[in-house]
Structures are given as C-alpha cells and as structure tokens.
Amino acid sequence: MAAKIIDGKKMADALLDNAALKIAALSFKPCVAIVLVGDDPASLMYTKKKHDACARVGMESRNVKLPADATQREIIAQVQHLNEDPRVDAILVQLPLPAGVDEDAVLAAVAREKDVDGFHPENFGKLALGIGKIAPCTPKGVIYMLKESGVQLAGKHAVVIGRSRIVGKPLALLLLNEGCTVSVCHSKTKDMGAITRMADIICSAVGKPRLVTADMVKAGAVVIDIGTSKEAEKLVGDVDFAAVSKKASLITPVPGGVGPMTIAMLIENTLVCCENRRKK
Numbered sequence: 001m002a003a004k005i006i007d008g009k010k011m012a013d014a015l016l017d018n019a020a021l022k023i024a025a026l027s028f029k030p031c032v033a034i035v036l037v038g039d040d041p042a043s044l045m046y047t048k049k050k051h052d053a054c055a056r057v058g059m060e061s062r063n064v065k066l067p068a069d070a071t072q073r074e075i076i077a078q079v080q081h082l083n084e085d086p087r088v089d090a091i092l093v094q095l096p097l098p099a100g101v102d103e104d105a106v107l108a109a110v111a112r113e114k115d116v117d118g119f120h121p122e123n124f125g126k127l128a129l130g131i132g133k134i135a136p137c138t139p140k141g142v143i144y145m146l147k148e149s150g151v152q153l154a155g156k157h158a159v160v161i162g163r164s165r166i167v168g169k170p171l172a173l174l175l176l177n178e179g180c181t182v183s184v185c186h187s188k189t190k191d192m193g194a195i196t197r198m199a200d201i202i203c204s205a206v207g208k209p210r211l212v213t214a215d216m217v218k219a220g221a222v223v224i225d226i227g228t229s230k231e232a233e234k235l236v237g238d239v240d241f242a243a244v245s246k247k248a249s250l251i252t253p254v255p256g257g258v259g260p261m262t263i264a265m266l267i268e269n270t271l272v273c274c275e276n277r278r279k280k
C-alpha cells in the first residue's frame, strides 16, 4: 500500500497562524536577529525564508550582515553586541560560517537565553540530559511531525542517518528522550541497510540523493527525509521517494516536508526565548 504523505507545509502553516495570533496579543514585537556572514547563495535563500516567516507572523527580524572576510573576532563582537541589546530576544547565526572561522567559538559566544538554535554548548548539554528548554529547529520539527502524525515514539527503533551538530546528533538525543531505541549511522557505518531494515522510523539527514533505497526499508516503516540537494536544478531529498513510498507507512516529501517545519520551529523557539527572557 502507498505511504501516507506527511504534509510539512500544512503543519507549518498551522503553526505560523497560531504564532501570529499569539504575537498579535502581545504588547511588543518579539525580535530575532539573524546573523549572516558572506553571501553564500544557499544561506541567502535560507535567511530570506526566515525573514519572510517573521514578517508573516508579525515578528521583528533583524538582518545582521557581515562581509565574507569578517574575522572571527568581528563576528563574535557583533554577537556580543546583540547579546547586550535588550530589544533582541533571540540570535541565530546562519551556518556554515566562512572557512577559517571557528564555529564553536562563535556559537559559544551567543547568550544562552538568546540561543534560538540551541547550539550553545550548555544548551546542547541540557538537551542531552533531557532538561533543555530549547531544541535545535530541524530536529524539533521532526519530532513535532512524528507526534502530529500519530506516531507513538516510546519503544520504537529509530535509525538516524547523519550525526551533525545541526541535525543528526540532536535528533538522536530527542528521539532517545522520547523513549526510542536509537541507532545512528554515518559515513563510517558498515552495511547501513542491515541497520535501517530493523528500523520502525528512519530519519535521513545527509544530503545525498537516493541514499535510502526501498531495499533498506522495512515494510510499514516511517521515513523522514531531512536531506536536501539539487539535481538538475530540482530540490531532492536523501530518499528514493517513488520506490520507498510504496513500502513505508508514512513518508515526508522533499520539498514540502521537513523544510517548512524548520522555519516554523524558528518562530516557536524565538517565542520560547522571548518568554524565558521577559519573565525573569
């Protein structure tokens, strides 16, 4: 039977509408500062989508641009300036940063209470301990999609492909916190198919078209495709959608799956930062 498609766009639209109502009821506009260093076309496109979503829900978004040759010291100074600005509730540093800049040092400079992506080492540590208030946007969006689609997580075997700071690792931690048995695959994993075939839930975050093929998927599994790459100018995921959707029970498309949810979670996380800061 063909898999049911999880409509990330529809879920994200509902979340944005809800956020717009919440913001309209406030006496001030929450504000997120988006720091972009350089002019990488993909980063420009992602940050534009984030600013557009902020405008849609009535949130202020500050466009903080630095040239591609900005030094680490200059980037950190800008972040510290935003840390101290009482009108800024949340700070997002668009990754990747130019070669030669230590991302860890920049992310550790973001004030913990304004860390909208949850990448500060203390916030990431709290996520690992299951006591965090902020979870990185993409993994948080994946958990939301699974729950909203009625997937019971506790006791399920979830396989995460990818172990990056942005997606794979925090997603594995969130699934673990939800009571899943979690396996994490990466570029050094041997015989990945043997592991994914045991999975009730497969989440792939790599960026390689057709990495996940139908023979790697157990019948009835839930498949979340986080990866994005361009093939002949078309956005594609990691999953061989046509074949896998005949075997899975639930599947996300690319585009229209996880992508819009990442943006919706940025808005949610900005509101979380805003509430935490302003109730102090």
Ligand code: NAP
Residues within 6 Å of the ligand: 138, 161, 162, 163, 164, 165, 166, 167, 168, 185, 186, 187, 188, 189, 205, 206, 207, 208, 211, 226, 227, 228, 229, 258, 259, 260, 262
């Ligand atoms: P990344 O930092 O490049 O990490 C990719 C991960 O994939 C690494 O852990 C790598 O393993 C693993 N990998 C590479 N080749 C593999 C293979 N053949 N088999 C198994 N694992 C392999 O990328 P990222 O930032 O996590 O992003 C991953 C993908 O998600 C990208 O396509 C990105 O565009 C997409 N993404 C989408 C959204 C969205 O909103 N839809 C948001 C963020 C990212 P090693 O660690 O061993 O190198």
